[in-house]
Amino acid sequence: MKRHLISAADLSRDDAVLILDTAEEMGRVADRPIKKLPTLRGRTVVNLFFEDSTRTRISFEAAAKRLSADVINFSAKGSSVSKGESLKDTALTLEAMGADAVVIRHHDSGAPHRLATSGWIGGSVVNAGDGTHEHPTQALLDAFTLRRRLGDGPGTDLAGRRVTIVGDILHSRVARSNVHLLSTLGAEVTLVAPPTLVPVRTEQWPCEVSYDLDAQLAKSDAVMMLRVQRERMNAAYFPTEREYARRYGLNGQRMARMPEHSVVMHPGPMNRGMEITAEVADSPRCTAVEQVTNGVSIRMAVLYLLLSGAEPAVTDTSENPAAAPAAAPGPATRTEENA
Amino acid sequence: MSQHKTLIRGAKVLGDRAQDVLIDGATIAEVGQGLDAAGATVVEADGQILLPGLVDLHTHLREPGREDSETVLTGTRAAAVGGFTAVHAMANTFPVADTAGVVEQVWRLGAEAGYCDVQPVGAVTVGLEGKQLAELGAMHESAAGVTVFSDDGKCVHDAVIMRRALEYVKAFDGVVAQHAQEPRLTEGAQMNEGVVSAELGLGGWPAVAEESIIARDVLLAAHVGSRVHICHLSTAGSVEIVRWAKSKGWNVTAEVTPHHLLLTDDLVRSYDPVYKVNPPLRTEADVAALREALADGTIDCVATDHAPHPHEDKDCEWGAAAMGMVGLETALSVVQNTMVDSGLITWNQVAERMSFRPAEIGRLAGQGRPIAAGEPANLTLLDSAYRGQVDPVHFASRSRNTPYRGRDLPGRVTHTFLRGRATVMDGNLT
Ligand SMILES: [Zn+2]
Numbered sequence: 020m021k022r023h024l025i026s027a028a029d030l031s032r033d034d035a036v037l038i039l040d041t042a043e044e045m046g047r048v049a050d051r052p053i054k055k056l057p058t059l060r061g062r063t064v065v066n067l068f069f070e071d072s073t074r075t076r077i078s079f080e081a082a083a084k085r086l087s088a089d090v091i092n093f094s095a096k097g098s099s100v101s102k103g104e105s106l107k108d109t110a111l112t113l114e115a116m117g118a119d120a121v122v123i124r125h126h127d128s129g130a131p132h133r134l135a136t137s138g139w140i141g142g143s144v145v146n147a148g149d150g151t152h153e154h155p156t157q158a159l160l161d162a163f164t165l166r167r168r169l170g171d172g173p174g175t176d177l178a179g180r181r182v183t184i185v186g187d188i189l190h191s192r193v194a195r196s197n198v199h200l201l202s203t204l205g206a207e208v209t210l211v212a213p214p215t216l217v218p219v220r221t222e223q224w225p226c227e228v229s230y231d232l233d234a235q236l237a238k239s240d241a242v243m244m245l246r247v248q249r250e251r252m253n254a255a256y257f258p259t260e261r262e263y264a265r266r267y268g269l270n271g272q273r274m275a276r277m278p279e280h281s282v283v284m285h286p287g288p289m290n291r292g293m294e295i296t297a298e299v300a301d302s303p304r305c306t307a308v309e310q311v312t313n314g315v316s317i318r319m320a321v322l323y324l325l326l327s328g329a330e331p332a333v334t335d336t337s338e339n340p341a342a343a344p345a346a347a348p349g350p351a352t353r354t355e356e357n358a
Numbered sequence: 359m360s361q362h363k364t365l366i367r368g369a370k371v372l373g374d375r376a377q378d379v380l381i382d383g384a385t386i387a388e389v390g391q392g393l394d395a396a397g398a399t400v401v402e403a404d405g406q407i408l409l410p411g412l413v414d415l416h417t418h419l420r421e422p423g424r425e426d427s428e429t430v431l432t433g434t435r436a437a438a439v440g441g442f443t444a445v446h447a448m449a450n451t452f453p454v455a456d457t458a459g460v461v462e463q464v465w466r467l468g469a470e471a472g473y474c475d476v477q478p479v480g481a482v483t484v485g486l487e488g489k490q491l492a493e494l495g496a497m498h499e500s501a502a503g504v505t506v507f508s509d510d511g512k513c514v515h516d517a518v519i520m521r522r523a524l525e526y527v528k529a530f531d532g533v534v535a536q537h538a539q540e541p542r543l544t545e546g547a548q549m550n551e552g553v554v555s556a557e558l559g560l561g562g563w564p565a566v567a568e569e570s571i572i573a574r575d576v577l578l579a580a581h582v583g584s585r586v587h588i589c590h591l592s593t594a595g596s597v598e599i600v601r602w603a604k605s606k607g608w609n610v611t612a613e614v615t616p617h618h619l620l621l622t623d624d625l626v627r628s629y630d631p632v633y634k635v636n637p638p639l640r641t642e643a644d645v646a647a648l649r650e651a652l653a654d655g656t657i658d659c660v661a662t663d664h665a666p667h668p669h670e671d672k673d674c675e676w677g678a679a680a681m682g683m684v685g686l687e688t689a690l691s692v693v694q695n696t697m698v699d700s701g702l703i704t705w706n707q708v709a710e711r712m713s714f715r716p717a718e719i720g721r722l723a724g725q726g727r728p729i730a731a732g733e734p735a736n737l738t739l740l741d742s743a744y745r746g747q748v749d750p751v752h753f754a755s756r757s758r759n760t761p762y763r764g765r766d767l768p769g770r771v772t773h774t775f776l777r778g779r780a781t782v783m784d785g786n787l788t
Contacts, residue, residue: 106675127677128548128559129629136628137673150677152559195559218556219564 020324023135023144027155027199032176035204039163040173041320042313048085049316058327059088062119066092067109068147069125074287075147078311079122079156082318088326091116106130110139118142119326128152143325151190157286158196160317162204164310165241168282178205183235185211185267186245186294187256189218193286194245198226209235213267215256216247232267236276243284244269244294264293271298282306363387364778365395369403369739371729373705376405381735384777388731401773403739407705410713411443411474411736411774412690413725415506415535415613416589416661418682419445419476421467422460423452428666428756430464433686434473436664436755438781440686441738441771444475444717444725445664449486450511456481456492458500465502473781477722480504482523482534486512491523498530505721508535510589511636513571515541520575524584531721533611535587536575538596539637543567548677550623550638558626560676563638565593572596576603576610585609587719590663592618592637594647601656611719613661614648616692617683621645621761631672631679632761635665652711653702659715662689666757684755691767694742699768705742724777735778744770754787 020034030038048056064083066076076092083090095109106125113121120143123131128150135144148154165177182201188194188210201208202225209227210217217228229235236242247267249260257263264270269283277283283295283305291297299305361383368376371389378393379386419433428436430447437445447464449455455464461478468476480497484490486509497504507527514520514536523534544567549555551562572588576599579586588600591612603610617635622642625633633639651657665682672679693712697703703711717726727733748765750758774782781788 106678107673125675127675129677130675132629133675150559151561192559195557219551219562220553220556223553224556 022325024155024321024325025131025135025144025146026153027158027196027203030155030200030203032203032205035159035162035200036174036176038159038317038320038324039166041324042159042163042316043173045319045323046313046316055085055087057087058323059083059086062088062326063117064088064090064120064122064322065113065116065118066090067113067121067123068092068094069106069123069130070148072124072148074311075124078314079147079318081315082322085315085319086322088322091118106134107137107139110134114140114142120145120322122147124148126150145321145325148192150192152192153196154192155196155200156314156318156321157193158200159321160310160314161197161243161284161286162200163313163317164284164306165282167313168306169240169280176204177201180206180240181209181238182206182241182243183209183211183239184243184245185232185269187216187247187251188212188245189216191245197243198224202226211235211267213257213263216251233273233276236273237278239277239281241282241284242269242277245286246288246290247294249290249293260293268294268296269299270296274299274302274304284310286310362778363398364401364775364780365393365398366401366403366408366737366739367395369406369408370705371408372709373407379408379729379737381775381778384735386729386731386733386735389729401739406772407740407742408729409441409705409709409738409740410726410729411738411776412441412712413716413720413722414442414445414662414664414686414689415587415659415716415720416510417445417447417664417686418450418666419447419464420451420666422463427668430467430476431471431473432754432756433664433666434468434471434476435787436684436686436753438473438774438776438787439754439771440688441690441740441774442474442686443736443738443774443776444477444722445686446477446479446506446720448510449479449481449508454481454485455479456484456486458493458496458502461497461502461504462500472776473787474776475722475725477506477720478502478504479506479508479510479535482507482509482514483519488512488514488516488519491519491526494523494527494532495530498532505530505532506535506587506719507532508537508589510535510537513537513539513541515571517574517578521578521582524579524586525582528584533585533587533719535589536571537589538568538571538575540567540570543570547638548634549626550640552623552641554623554626558629560626565595565640568593568637569595569599572599576600576608579610580606580608585611588612590615590618590637590661591648591657592640592644594644597647597651597656601651604656611658611715612656613659613716614652614657615663616660616685616689617761618648619645619652619660619696620692625761629676631674631676632683632759632763634676634679634681635683636681649696649700649702652697658719659711660689660693661716662686666755667759668757672759682759684753684757684760687753687755688748688760688762688767690740690771691769692762694769695767698742735775737773737775738771739773740769741772742769744768746770
């Protein structure tokens with residue numbers, strides 16, 4: 020793996036599988052009486068949030084703490100009017116504090132890339148969502164959830180699985196990261212949205228684009244519903260909430276046309292009544308809550324792999340050796356799986 | 359006591375055969391072979407290219423208001439280094455150049471600096487707000503003698519205001535230079551809308567936002583019988599519209615920037631704000647169409663859109679960064695690289711596109727004249743064999759926001775003469 024996690028496109032198939040496998044081990048730590056690993060003791064992880072997102076920040080914070088890292092939460096008021104030196108100055112401050120990793124959420128696409136490449140800081144940068152660009156850990160936790168739900172075990176990818184992503188593709192960092200990651204893992208991705216909410220030039224994306232949700236349901240192993248902001252209506256992306264829900268919302272009737280084994284995913288927070296009905300959101304097929312739980316495991320895996328390289332994540336000092344799997348092998352030792 | 363004389367010996371005039379050019383005072387005295395050097399300072403051109411002093415129709419000198427990025431003095435020094443003897447100073451200053459007072463101030467600052475002629479551009483509307491016509495006539499009658507009017511940075515998007523402005527300036531042979539950008543189609547725009555913007559998640563600036571305004575404005579100009587000038591044309595579609603308008607015989611002129619002749623939106627993948635500019639960098643196909651249009655005359659001239667910004671306005675995240683690039687000191691090199699060395703145009707045509715035509719469009723007396731006896735001695739000597747990397751440390755401009763840092767570009771201006779006086783000598787400002 021590279022030193023930073025900026026885009027899901029930076030991950031090879033083996034990198035991604037390694038993260039998912041490591042997250043499986045991390046998930047087992049949560050079942051132990053002591054939920055902490057000493058792995059990142061003495062390391063400092065900064066959560067740098069220029070945009071409010073309590074869910075994502077808490078998830079990263081829990082992940083870092085379970086790895087025994089020192090966590091600093093830095094919430095910067097990001098206003099579009101304020102000059103950009105705020106990011107640079109903040110970065111220089113964090114560098115002076117000795118941050119080993121900076122988890123950044125920013126309203127501008129490209130801000131994490133800039134932080135990682137500008138020379139302002141020396142630590143690892145983890146993109147926790149930038150503008151309408153990417154949100155790679157969300158895609159990883161989605162892939163993780165999918166692999167578990169579809170019954171594929173460690174070491175496997177998502178080859179041949181069909182995933183339909185529905186909603187505001189144009190403004191969605193979750194969609195962009197998922198298109199990259201899921202296709203890297205071998206899944207067939209179809210994006211569904213009204214044409215107004217699809218970028219004008221997606222022909223090079225490794226996915227299909229459809230305007231017809233009903234046509235996709237029967238063949239989907241998973242349907243991922245994206246949050247659609249009601250305010251988009253005011254910019255004429257769609258006429259009314261009611262029409263959006265009717266054409267692109269997932270309700271009980273539509274869910275019934277999905278295959279038995281398939282799941283409904285949502286990155287949250289949900290707009291019930293808009294892109295998803297309560298009936299679907301509360302059904303056992305909906306993985307929204309699991310996704311949150313898995314988010315912590317994935318973020319533990321990412322921080323661990325970025326910060327401690329090939330050292331074993333989980334050692335067998337556990338009280339229950341059976342529950343402690345072998346250490347995750349480093350990326351170099353996994354290449355034989357390419358065969 | 360006679361006036362100061364300079365003899366430029368063995369220069370390829372407009373790229374043709376080597377000749378001597380004798381400057382006497384502010385005027386070209388003689389052009390020919392083996393001219394007498396008696397009493398003259400001799401400049402050994404040794405096969406360098408002699409061009410008429412370059413004329414820029416589109417320069418942001420930033421004074422008054424943003425002297426932290428450029429002043430009339432630093433901007434005109436940069437212009438001289440780039441081989442320019444006249445620049446048109448855009449109106450988007452603080453305060454806006456929308457009154458006779460402000461344009462006269464800028465004009466006076468240019469005259470005092472003495473490095474190149476500064477021809478102020480007047481705003482079309484008060485405060486560039488697009489609502490009420492500025493006192494165009496008063497600016498024309500002022501000492502600054504404004505004939506080019508532009509709300510550059512903003513588009514005159516109201517069709518009625520645009521129509522009136524086009525009609526009104528006919529009274530004194532003025533021209534409206536339009537920054538073609540449909541505002542509603544470009545809300546939140548950060549880069550060219552296309553493959554790269556879709557991938558990067560940056561707000562798109564679609565080609566149609568430029569093309570729809572150009573289409574409207576050439577139709578308006580035809581309807582009211584006015585001339586219109588299109589600033590920094592950037593798309594293949596815009597080229598087609600201008601070509602069509604010219605084929606109708608309508609009075610439409612257009613400019614292209616050096617950066618749109620060379621760079622594409624792929625560079626934005628670095629998220630480095632040095633590539634953030636308005637109109638944005640476009641695609642390979644657009645670049646090809648622009649070069650072809652400049653070669654066949656559909657695009658009349660090259661204009662720099664020199665847009666200085668202080669370091670802190672570019673040393674930040676993309677979304678927070680200012681739009682624009684400096685260009686005066688690299689313009690001729692980029693044109694040599696993209697148009698001459700590639701065989702698309704001759705040096706004679708460079709003179710046409712970087713001096714004669716822009717001076718004619720701006721109705722600028724004494725600039726853009728032939729290199730012949732009796733003409734004003736506004737001249738640029740270019741060492742076209744020079745090869746070197748762009749290093750902004752050496753820029754005369756107060757700002758360093760060049761997209762060419764570290765890039766190999768050909769050609770270097772060795773001498774610039776403004777009415778016979780050397781502003782640049784052996785590559786150095788005098
Ligand atoms: Zn402009």
